[in-house]
Amino acid sequence: MIIRAYLEKVGRMAEKFVDTAGLMSMMLFQAVVHAFTPPVKFRNIFKQMEFVGVQSLFVVILTGSFTGMVLALQSFNALKRFGAESLVGPTVALSMARELGPVLTGLMVTGRAGSAMATELGTMRVTEQIDALVTMAVNPVKYLVVPRVVAGVLMFPLLAIITDFVGVLGGYLVGVKLLGINPGVYIGRTIDYVQIDDIFAGLYKATVFGLITTLVASFNGFYTTGGAEGVGRAATNSVVTASVMILVSDYLMSSFMV
């Protein structure tokens, strides 16, 4: 009996997972189709780009610079043991460009913008505003989901570049001004070892993270049920799901891109 109850639970979970994955794929498909069907709502897209991008600047600059600084500190400590202090520059730059720039951007913006998106769409769902859109013959996926997903895909790489830049800058300040590495060596080694491909590898990731965050948030908000509690659940779920998906997809993409 216990085994049966357990199996039923596993079965229900699997069913729910497949349901969710299917619905989300359908939403992505619809969003892609509507994104390329005129009329394109530039005004809504710009509004979301401002929300996802411009309003996230402060938080990504803060996380980017401190991460770069601590990376310089820690890698100096480690590299000093091999007498390779001159490699602090490339270590910081490569870590930021290939990994931490996009991932930190993804996680921070998911916490900030993803939760807000899920809350907004969830509130619109439970107060029948999404139904109202439908009754006015406006496709809610085109009107609400497409601008958010487009904004995510366009803005995440830009935010990742900024995170990379302030991270390298923070690393330089700590490495050169605080730890006394020769500035010429620091910059020279960084330029020697970091390739343009390393930067692009990070930007591809950021694009994918932008899609994940906005799609997951839109999906959770769009299918919210159960009033105020449901809206809260949608926000939490979208942050947790998107963060996990970012970390898992990051590993998968890294393993293909080495």
Added chain:
Amino acid sequence: MSDMGMIKISGLKKYFGPKRVLDGVDLEIDKGKITVIIGRSGEGKSVLIKHIIGLLKPDEGQIFLEGQEISSMNERDWGEVRKRFGMLFQSAALFDSMTVGENVGFALKEHTELADEDIMKVVGEKLRRVGLVGVEHMMPAELSGGMKKRVGLARAIVMDPEIVLFDEPTTGLDPIMSDSIADLVLDTQRSLQTTYILITHDIPFTYKIADKIAMLHEGRIIEQGSVEQMKKNPNPVVRQFLEGRAEGPIKVY
């Protein structure tokens, strides 16, 4: 089917999981008339009205609009059909990120080529029809419940639809405000001979406006007729509901 039938609902069934909400609804809505569907809370009145505008799809049965089956249409065809409808939601469902003016003019902006100032002219005119002046720049959060309903009605009729659906237009309003909404319903309906479909459990409101009353009980339309016919209807379920008594054939949980 009578020649007056604008909408014909036949054998409509809807289940939510194991729960049977609609159990074979048959109803004809007359063109240019006010049809009021009454019934207890939780009897599926909202579910019924959401089927008429395609927000829900029936599990069984059909809905016809002027002889054309709309219940089996895909979303793209529904887009065109819905332009013939307007709907006022129970909580008004105004877009809270937009001003009153933008709310009312929303459908015009999405579906017509009108310039912004022409849209605002139409918006001002529709708002006047529902008794509101100079509220275009207010946000929905600043409005009282009755004003929200009025703005919702202005938004529902802005495209001059042939059919307007009302989901409990007087719920949450005081009796005086309910009566003024009734006047508004009559006023806007008579001038354009629009087909109005309302769901409510507000009996004085129903008596004042209805051309036809249909009672939804346990998933079916059990009785229908004019106000006079319904007042004389001997069905004990109808009697209990219209007279608002706790004792009778309808069980109170």
